[in-house]
Structure formats: structure tokens, C-alpha cells
Amino acid sequence: MGRSVALLWAGPMGARIPIPPHSHTAGTPHTQLWLQELELYFTEPQQLLDIFTKLEEQNLSLIQNTQEMEETLEELSFTLKNTQIRMDREVNQLKQWITTLMMSIAKEEEMAAELQLKARVFHFGQYKGALEDKVLESLNHKVLDVYRHCVSTQQESNLGTVQMLTIIEQQLDDLLENLERVPQIKVEQAEKAKEKERRQRLREEKAKMQKQQQEERLQRAQARAQAEIKKKKGRKLVCRSRPPAMKTKEEPEFELLDKEKEEQLFFFT
Structure with missing residues (x-):
């Protein structure tokens, strides 16, 4: 009972360091509380490494989630942009269709008015x-x-x-x-093909016509060559010559003046 008990306090890395029994602070309550507060949370180095590893894994997981969210956001932005472009294109196409339909309606109304007028004309018995x-x-x-x-x-x-x-x-x-749904390139290609076909048909028709005309000329030449030669008898007919035109002689003006003077002198002197 009379033995002094040596107190221990927790040193670094969990080491127990004895306190001398003759110390004046060994048996006080403050000393015991202080010794309890000095106890370390980590008793082994592996515990700290495990916590760091766990925090690092959590950090990597958060980074990966952030990257996935950024990729998803980019995909949504791209999809939204494409959808907006497609909707604008469809709206423009619908506007064009509306314009075309309005023009068709106007033409149909004109045709209906003409038919109505013709029906009235028939009805009135004209x-x-x-x-x-x-x-x-x-x-x-x-x-x-x-x-x-x-x-x-x-x-x-x-x-x-x-x-x-x-x-x-x-x-x-x-x-x-x-x-209207066919691409413009295909329409142009079809038009070029039709134009080429039309030109080819015109060339064939022209060649056929030229060949037919040549055959007709050959037939006429062959008919003339095979025809009997008719000899002309008698005198060759010639055109009658026209009689010469009569020329009127014009008297000069000074002779007319002299005659007038002579007449005045004869009758008035």
C-alpha cells in the first residue's frame, strides 16, 4: 500500500513515458486530465495513409462525376442547337408551303370563277x-x-x-x-438528262429528215435519168423585144421668151 505508483502519459506514436512518482504534479486531478488530453487519435501510421487514400478516391470520384456532367451538358447543348436549327428549317419550309398553298388557292379560285362564268353562259342559252x-x-x-x-x-x-x-x-x-422534297442537285441532273435526251431526239429527227430529203433528191435524179429525152422541134421560142421609148424634145427657155416678145411686138405695135 505504501508503494508509489509511477504514472504514464501517452507520448508520440502511442509511446508510454513514465512520470516520476516524486513529481509534485503526479497525483493531482489536473495532471490526470492533461494526460488524457494528450492521447493521440492515430496509433499507427497506416491509419493516416488509409484516410488519405480514401479521401483521394473520393476526390477522384468527384472529378470523374464532374467530367461526366460536363460531357452530358455539352451533349445537351449540341442537341439543343441542332434541334433549334432543325425547327427553324422546318418552320421556313412550312412558311414556303403556306405561300405555295395560298398561290394554289388563288389559282383555284380564278379557275372556279372562270368555270362559273362559263356555266352561266351555258345556262343563259348562248x-x-x-x-x-x-x-x-x-x-x-x-x-x-x-x-x-x-x-x-x-x-x-x-x-x-x-x-x-x-x-x-x-x-x-x-x-x-x-x-419539292427531292434535292435540288437531283432535279438539276434530271433536267440536264431530259435536255440531253431532247437534243439527241432533235438531232435524230434532223438526220432522219436530211436522209429522207436526200433519198427524194436521188429518186428525182434517177427518174430524170431514166426518163426519155424529148427532142424539141421547130424554132426556139424567144421573148418579144419591147419597142424603143419615145423621147420628147425640150425647147430651151430663152427661145420661148423670144417668141413671146415677137408676138407682143406684132400685136401691140
Whole structure:
């Protein structure tokens, strides 16, 4: 019981350093509290390295997340820009279509006004019935010809002239819409091909016509060569010569003046 107990305090790296028992601060409460406060949190170096490694991994993870967010933001910005450009292009195209439709509506209204005027003229009886039937029949034949060449080679029995015109107009609108969607380069190439084909056809027709004319000239020359030679008999006919023109003799002015003076002297002297 009478032994003195040596106190220990935590030194660096967890080392226990004894305090001499004869120290005047060894048994006080302040000394014990101070010894408790001096205890280190890390007892081994590996603990500090583990914490640094963990913090570094967290930092790398945060950097990676930041880079991924930046890439996502760039992709969203690029997508937004492309979407804006596409929407502007579609809006411009829709505006052009609206303008085209307005022009088509105006043309259709003009055609409707003309047809209404013609209907009134027919209704008022300015045309005779036989002539009107003849005109309608001719119009029906023309519409049927266009329908067979552009839509179908077989005419349905229940289709009238107005219905065929409606189908032709619908197909024409579809073709115009498809033509607007075709790239301009392809349209120019098709136009060049058609122009080349037209020139080739004209050259062929011209060559064919020249060949036909040459054959006709050869046939005429061959016919003249094979024809019998007719000898002319009698005197050769010549054109009659015209008689010489009569020339009037003009007297000079001074002779006329002398005659007038002689007459005045003869009658008045």
C-alpha cells in the first residue's frame, strides 16, 4: 500500500513515458486530465495513409462525376442547337408551303370563277344544245386521254369527267409535293438528262429528215435519168423585144421668151 505508483502519459506514436512518482504534479486531478488530453487519435501510421487514400478516391470520384456532367451538358447543348436549327428549317419550309398553298388557292379560285362564268353562259342559252354536247364530248375525250396516260390505262366504268379530273389533280399535287422534297442537285441532273435526251431526239429527227430529203433528191435524179429525152422541134421560142421609148424634145427657155416678145411686138405695135 505504501508503494508509489509511477504514472504514464501517452507520448508520440502511442509511446508510454513514465512520470516520476516524486513529481509534485503526479497525483493531482489536473495532471490526470492533461494526460488524457494528450492521447493521440492515430496509433499507427497506416491509419493516416488509409484516410488519405480514401479521401483521394473520393476526390477522384468527384472529378470523374464532374467530367461526366460536363460531357452530358455539352451533349445537351449540341442537341439543343441542332434541334433549334432543325425547327427553324422546318418552320421556313412550312412558311414556303403556306405561300405555295395560298398561290394554289388563288389559282383555284380564278379557275372556279372562270368555270362559273362559263356555266352561266351555258345556262343563259348562248350556246346551242348540239354545240354544247359536242364541246362536252370533246372535253371528255381529252380528259380520258390524260387519265389513261397519267393515272391508269383502264378506265373504270363508274368514273365521270369530273371524277377523273379530281384524281388527276390529286396525283398532280402529290407529284409536286414529292418534287419539292427531292434535292435540288437531283432535279438539276434530271433536267440536264431530259435536255440531253431532247437534243439527241432533235438531232435524230434532223438526220432522219436530211436522209429522207436526200433519198427524194436521188429518186428525182434517177427518174430524170431514166426518163426519155424529148427532142424539141421547130424554132426556139424567144421573148418579144419591147419597142424603143419615145423621147420628147425640150425647147430651151430663152427661145420661148423670144417668141413671146415677137408676138407682143406684132400685136401691140
